[in-house]
Amino acid sequence: MINTLVKKYKEDLLFVDMAVYFEKPGNYTDEVLEIVKERVEKGGINQIVIATTSGATALKAMEFFSNVKLVVVTHQAGFRAPGEMEIPAETIKTLQEKNVTVVTATHAMAGIGRAIRKKHGTWMIAELIAETFRVFGQGTKVCAEIVAMAADAGVITMDDLIAVGGTGRGADTAWVIKPAHTQNFFDMKIKELLCKPAN
Numbered sequence: 088m089i090n091t092l093v094k095k096y097k098e099d100l101l102f103v104d105m106a107v108y109f110e111k112p113g114n115y116t117d118e119v120l121e122i123v124k125e126r127v128e129k130g131g132i133n134q135i136v137i138a139t140t141s142g143a144t145a146l147k148a149m150e151f152f153s154n155v156k157l158v159v160v161t162h163q164a165g166f167r168a169p170g171e172m173e174i175p176a177e178t179i180k181t182l183q184e185k186n187v188t189v190v191t192a193t194h195a196m197a198g199i200g201r202a203i204r205k206k207h208g209t210w211m212i213a214e215l216i217a218e219t220f221r222v223f224g225q226g227t228k229v230c231a232e233i234v235a236m237a238a239d240a241g242v243i244t245m246d247d248l249i250a251v252g253g254t255g256r257g258a259d260t261a262w263v264i265k266p267a268h269t270q271n272f273f274d275m276k277i278k279e280l281l282c283k284p285a286n
Contacts, residue, residue, distance in 0.1 A: 106280040106282060109284045111284055112284040114257025126261075132247060132249055136243065137160070137258070140161070141178075160236050195233075225260075226253050226260025226283055235272060235275065245265070260283040263279035
């Protein structure tokens with residue numbers, strides 16, 4: 088079927104590729120980074136944004152990428168406990184010493200809206216957007232969110248990049264995304280699926 092479509096629409100097709108679907112959400116960090124590396128080698132991408140909680144995914148990514156800009160986005164301070172960071176300060180220092188940019192900021196799809204939901208039981212727009220992204224999987228929501236956070240931090244260009252996210256610990260999702268700032272969020276374009284959980 089794909090060969091038939093390629094012949095029929097060859098003038099309109101940018102490329103034909105196959106995404107990888109993991110059976111269920113989980114920690115597929117090595118596999119995801121290999122998939123991302125293959126896409127980087129095809130060209131057109133020179134920046135990668137990766138979600139990291141403990142720093143393990145970010146440290147692993149340093150082993151895979153040396154010729155692209157690597158940005159990691161952590162959970163905000165206080166995500167689990169008031170005033171606390173989940174990623175150790177030593178890990179941040181290690182990443183920065185290897186020229187990896189670390190962004191820690193309020194989650195683009197939470198912040199004050201989450202405080203209102205928790206206190207008053209009322210859903211706000213940003214969290215509804217997050218729930219909509221979760222239709223495609225938690226990792227997809229994370230990818231869109233960390234790209235907006237990195238854009239607002241001024242550490243990426245507005246050129247296409249690869250975003251890597253996950254469900255819980257580790258990575259299971261990667262997309263090629265055209266970034267946008269949160270104030271222009273709907274200008275973001277999620278362009279190519281590289282991998283995600285099927286269920």
